[in-house]
Amino acid sequence: MNNEYDVIIIGGGITGAGTARDCALRGLRVLLVERGDIADGATGRNHGLLHSGARYAVKDGESARECIAENRILRRIAPHCVEDTQGLFITLPEDEEAGYGLDYQQRFIQACRDAGISAEAMDPREAVRLEPSVNPRLIGAVKVPDGSVDPFKLCAANILDARLHGADILTYAEVQSLILEGSAVRGIRVRKRRSGETAEYRARVTVNAAGIWGQAIVRMAGAQISMFPAKGALLVFAHRVNHVVINRCRKSADGDILVPGDTVTVIGTTSTKIPFEDCDDLNVTPDEVALLLREGSQLCPTLASTRILRAYAGVRPLVAADNDPSGRNISRGIVCLDHATRDGIESFVTITGGKLMTYRLMAQMATDAVCDKLGVSEPCTTHTALLPPTVDNAFTAGTPDGELVCECENVTMGQIRSAIRNFDIHSLADLRRRTRVGMGTCQGTYCVRKAAAALAEAQGSPADARPLAEEYLGERWKGMMPVGWGDTLREMEFMQRVFKAGAPSTFK
Amino acid sequence: MQKRNISPNNFEQCVKCAICTDFCPVLKVLPSYPGPKHGGPDGERLRLKNALFFDSNLKYCLNCKRCEVACPSGVRIADIIHSARDRYGEDRPSLRDWMLANTDTMGTLASPFAPVVNGALGLGVTKSVLDGVMKIDHRRTFPKYAGRKFTTWFRREAEAAQAGYKKQVSYFHGCYVNYNYPQLGKDFVRVMNALGYGVRLLDKEKCCGVAMMSGGMFDAARRNAAVNLASVGAAASEGRLTLTTSSTCTLTMREEYPGVLGIDNEAVRDDIVLAVRFIFEAVERGEVQLAFKEGFRARAAYHVPCHMEKLGWSLFTRALMERIPGMELVPLESICCGIAGTYGFKKENYERSQRIGQPLFDNIAQVRPDFVVCECETCKWQIEMSTGVEVRNPISVLAEALDLEATAALNHQ
Numbered sequence: 057m058n059n060e061y062d063v064i065i066i067g068g069g070i071t072g073a074g075t076a077r078d079c080a081l082r083g084l085r086v087l088l089v090e091r092g093d094i095a096d097g098a099t100g101r102n103h104g105l106l107h108s109g110a111r112y113a114v115k116d117g118e119s120a121r122e123c124i125a126e127n128r129i130l131r132r133i134a135p136h137c138v139e140d141t142q143g144l145f146i147t148l149p150e151d152e153e154a155g156y157g158l159d160y161q162q163r164f165i166q167a168c169r170d171a172g173i174s175a176e177a178m179d180p181r182e183a184v185r186l187e188p189s190v191n192p193r194l195i196g197a198v199k200v201p202d203g204s205v206d207p208f209k210l211c212a213a214n215i216l217d218a219r220l221h222g223a224d225i226l227t228y229a230e231v232q233s234l235i236l237e238g239s240a241v242r243g244i245r246v247r248k249r250r251s252g253e254t255a256e257y258r259a260r261v262t263v264n265a266a267g268i269w270g271q272a273i274v275r276m277a278g279a280q281i282s283m284f285p286a287k288g289a290l291l292v293f294a295h296r297v298n299h300v301v302i303n304r305c306r307k308s309a310d311g312d313i314l315v316p317g318d319t320v321t322v323i324g325t326t327s328t329k330i331p332f333e334d335c336d337d338l339n340v341t342p343d344e345v346a347l348l349l350r351e352g353s354q355l356c357p358t359l360a361s362t363r364i365l366r367a368y369a370g371v372r373p374l375v376a377a378d379n380d381p382s383g384r385n386i387s388r389g390i391v392c393l394d395h396a397t398r399d400g401i402e403s404f405v406t407i408t409g410g411k412l413m414t415y416r417l418m419a420q421m422a423t424d425a426v427c428d429k430l431g432v433s434e435p436c437t438t439h440t441a442l443l444p445p446t447v448d449n450a451f452t453a454g455t456p457d458g459e460l461v462c463e464c465e466n467v468t469m470g471q472i473r474s475a476i477r478n479f480d481i482h483s484l485a486d487l488r489r490r491t492r493v494g495m496g497t498c499q500g501t502y503c504v505r506k507a508a509a510a511l512a513e514a515q516g517s518p519a520d521a522r523p524l525a526e527e528y529l530g531e532r533w534k535g536m537m538p539v540g541w542g543d544t545l546r547e548m549e550f551m552q553r554v555f556k557a558g559a560p561s562t563f564k
Numbered sequence: 565m566q567k568r569n570i571s572p573n574n575f576e577q578c579v580k581c582a583i584c585t586d587f588c589p590v591l592k593v594l595p596s597y598p599g600p601k602h603g604g605p606d607g608e609r610l611r612l613k614n615a616l617f618f619d620s621n622l623k624y625c626l627n628c629k630r631c632e633v634a635c636p637s638g639v640r641i642a643d644i645i646h647s648a649r650d651r652y653g654e655d656r657p658s659l660r661d662w663m664l665a666n667t668d669t670m671g672t673l674a675s676p677f678a679p680v681v682n683g684a685l686g687l688g689v690t691k692s693v694l695d696g697v698m699k700i701d702h703r704r705t706f707p708k709y710a711g712r713k714f715t716t717w718f719r720r721e722a723e724a725a726q727a728g729y730k731k732q733v734s735y736f737h738g739c740y741v742n743y744n745y746p747q748l749g750k751d752f753v754r755v756m757n758a759l760g761y762g763v764r765l766l767d768k769e770k771c772c773g774v775a776m777m778s779g780g781m782f783d784a785a786r787r788n789a790a791v792n793l794a795s796v797g798a799a800a801s802e803g804r805l806t807l808t809t810s811s812t813c814t815l816t817m818r819e820e821y822p823g824v825l826g827i828d829n830e831a832v833r834d835d836i837v838l839a840v841r842f843i844f845e846a847v848e849r850g851e852v853q854l855a856f857k858e859g860f861r862a863r864a865a866y867h868v869p870c871h872m873e874k875l876g877w878s879l880f881t882r883a884l885m886e887r888i889p890g891m892e893l894v895p896l897e898s899i900c901c902g903i904a905g906t907y908g909f910k911k912e913n914y915e916r917s918q919r920i921g922q923p924l925f926d927n928i929a930q931v932r933p934d935f936v937v938c939e940c941e942t943c944k945w946q947i948e949m950s951t952g953v954e955v956r957n958p959i960s961v962l963a964e965a966l967d968l969e970a971t972a973a974l975n976h977q
């Protein structure tokens with residue numbers, strides 16, 4: 057790895073990954089640094105909704121237009137990361153009482169159409185036919201082109217494609233300070249988490265794509281940005297209850313979106329401002345669980361008795377408008393800051409805010425700013441260039457690679473080996489983000505030993521299998537705790553019985 | 565908070581302990597079979613995401629339900645597999661499946677010409693035709709069709725006398741008794757009469773549907789189920805329980821109608837009872853008395869059919885058999901005999917079917933019994949064909965061991 061680059065990107069979430077790819081496609085020499093694993097931040101802890109934009113149509117037409125444009129692009133460039141589920145916005149009798157009845161539905165449909173989003177009113181019975189799990193008490197429904205998106209795959213595909221185009225990817229390396237020369241940022245100083253070594257990398261431009269942690273990076277450059285960490289909690293139900301995204305047709309509120317993603321269904325989300333210190337260790341509270349369950353059962357009554365796999369939370373990287381230091385005026389839109397014009401700091405760009413599904417547009421804006429500084433005039437091609445697959449999928453049953461490791465999620469040994477080959481994998485959580493291993497019903501109880509053995513062997517240290525497994529089960533356990541009753545409690549007891557002996561640290 | 569999170573989707577109760585995997589006889593001989601865990605609860609979850617996860621190898625499930633008996637979480641694994649075949653299995657039933665599954669139709673067609681059919685079914689040429697065209701394995705001995713149906717015998721020779729008994733039961737005879745082995749039905753009637761019960765046929769009886777389900781013809785099975793449940797309900801409303809002599813028909817009507825076909829049978833489920841259980845309980849309660857023949861001697865081996873294992877009722881048979889003086893009953897190791905209804909009749913299953921049953925056949929050879937006791941007719945075909953040892957239903961054993969006249973006298977009030 058050469059230590060001189062055209063551009064360094066800080067943060068291996070979807071924004072950083074997309075920016076690295078765009079820069080690489082435009083011929084720049086790119087280094088991306090991420091302190092943990094890729095998709096470890098908000099990108100790995102969100103709802104996975106491929107917005108149609110309908111949710112924003114009434115209040116924020118611009119966001120809505122952005123969403124539908126990116127929605128169409130993602131379906132085209134990343135068909136393997138996107139599922140065309142369609143979405144329903146339902147009206148319940150109590151919405152009518154609260155002033156969001158069928159009049160509002162008409163306004164909603166008009167606003168969608170104004171933004172270029174197809175919105176089709178449906179007879180309630182027809183809606184039940186389309187999505188049998190929907191609350192049958194509904195009095196109206198509108199069908200929109202929502203979808204679901206696999207954030208892990210999408211992020212990994214961008215990382216892979218960046219690398220295919222020459223980018224260097226450095227994970228488990230934390231930026232500790234910026235190299236400042238005069239009024240310019242010239243590079244970064246990192247500490248490699250696994251070896252403890254430090255190193256310097258220089259570049260002509262540095263991009264801050266560190267999500268909510270971007271505030272600290274800006275401070276390293278000697279400037280200020282006010283970010284507002286907004287925690288969002290979600291519950292994962294153990295199987296796919298619905299096949300169509302279900303939303304409420306009313307003003308956005310907590311727990312009003314139900315997204316079918318891969319083998320599960322996820323209800324979300326809440327929104328609570330939290331202190332910065334808490335961003336690295338999020339917990340889901342009993343109140344949040346209760347709220348999500350209550351609201352979820354409004355969308356889909358069977359959720360009241362469906363097994364819940366786990367709870368998790370992420371932090372939205374929201375930014376206060378520059379002219380409003382009080383932070384009341386929070387933008388949910390994309391924020392791309394050229395610190396030269398804003399703060400007089402050269403060669404430094406911050407890209408944040410936005411959404412998972414608008415990452416490509418964000419990356420394009422950041423890359424345009426970088427190219428501008430470097431005098432590069434290559435045009436952006438990410439709206440048409442297809443993203444590559446992330447992990448090989450086809451392995452023949454009966455061969456060593458065809459052996460099933462995770463039976464819940466149908467993950468084969470071949471997929472695990474291919475993930476280990478393609479990515480920098482150090483833990484089973486890293487492996488999970490690439491393959492879904494251990495994400496299923498038993499949360500790793502059944503497969504953790506096999507997966508840990510495969511990883512430890514690939515790392516050349518078979519003795520590490522046990523600590524790898526313990527670390528993973530500890531992480532799974534944390535997500536199960538807030539929903540530990542019924543079948544999930546039985547699963548936890550079983551997990552404990554199988555693993556407790558010799559591993560007390562796992563289950564503190 | 566949730567009051568319970570045990571959803572109607574029973575597969576959610578699985579904790580992934582994989583105990584069921586150890587008990588699946590198919591997995592032991594066919595490694596490409598997904599097995600009860602991965603084909604059942606795991607697979608169901610994957611199939612909900614995408615129907616492409618349906619594995620056509622699930623057709624090799626014997627529906628022996630040994631996985632369900634073993635499961636500590638009460639997952640209806642075999643039902644899940646069966647329903648998946650109903651919903652996702654794109655293999656349309658072939659002509660052969662029709663012939664094996666529609667035991668009613670085939671029985672009705674064949675019965676008046678029994679000697680001809682039996683002759684034909686025993687002939688090498690016909691067997692090869694069956695093998696080639698229908699893919700029914702030529703090594704199979706086909707169950708013989710009886711000359712006179714049970715129901716014909718009953719109407720002509722027994723029905724008139726039944727009204728003379730104060731207590732009444734209904735009899736679900738099943739296809740096997742009606743077409744292949746009327747003797748068992750006759751034995752049943754003689755035993756019940758001796759115990760003081762008159763026997764009635766149901767208003768209308770159809771094949772329980774088990775063969776249709778295993779052939780993938782779920783809608784046809786649903787039609788039969790509706791007829792049978794209505795008849796059982798009608799009998800119950802007149803105060804008659806419906807007794808059976810086949811463990812498979814019993815399990816099908818009690819457990820699979822709701823579990824696989826999605827038919828609610830709650831109202832009449834407990835009115836369907838296997839005769840051995842009914843008799844044992846009546847004896848226990850002192851409601852009936854048994855008088856046995858003197859000098860009865862037999863060494864019998866007891867094979868627990870899979871469906872008896874699932875019902876959990878084998879103890880009734882054992883206890884009843886053990887009451888017979890002069891009976892030495894040797895329990896066999898409880899494993900599947902491999903036939904699983906019509907499964908073993910299919911050419912592609914024949915070898916596997918025999919390999920699954922081999923440990924059982926070896927066990928029988930070792931015990932060297934006079935006969936094998938077993939409540940299941942298809943086990944009977946399989947065991948008789950594979951070991952040469954005769955298999956008898958416990959009701960027939962009882963009919964032989966009882967002094968019927970003395971018993972009748974005891975129960976005559």
Ligand SMILES: Cc1cc2nc3c(=O)[nH]c(=O)nc-3n(C[C@H](O)[C@H](O)[C@H](O)COP(=O)(O)OP(=O)(O)OC[C@H]3O[C@@H](n4cnc5c(N)ncnc54)[C@H](O)[C@@H]3O)c2cc1C
Nearest residue numbers: 067069070071091097098099102103105231267288412413
């Ligand atoms: C609860 C919730 C639900 C959401 N639902 C949706 C949705 O349904 N659809 C949608 O489109 N969007 C959704 N979002 C928004 C979306 O998740 C985020 O906008 C997006 O993931 C942000 O990506 P990012 O790359 O900017 O930030 P992140 O993914 O947080 O990436 C920042 C990365 O920077 C790294 N980093 C931080 N500091 C350093 C350092 N010093 N050195 C090196 N690396 C560092 C972090 O480890 C992290 O990986 C949701 C967000 C939340 C919280």
Ligand code: SF4
Nearest residue numbers: 588625626628629631
């Ligand atoms: S029913 Fe029998 S054959 Fe089918 S999966 Fe269960 S144990 Fe295996």
Ligand code: SF4
Nearest residue numbers: 578579581582584635
């Ligand atoms: S035995 Fe029951 S709980 Fe255990 S894996 Fe099989 S189905 Fe699941």
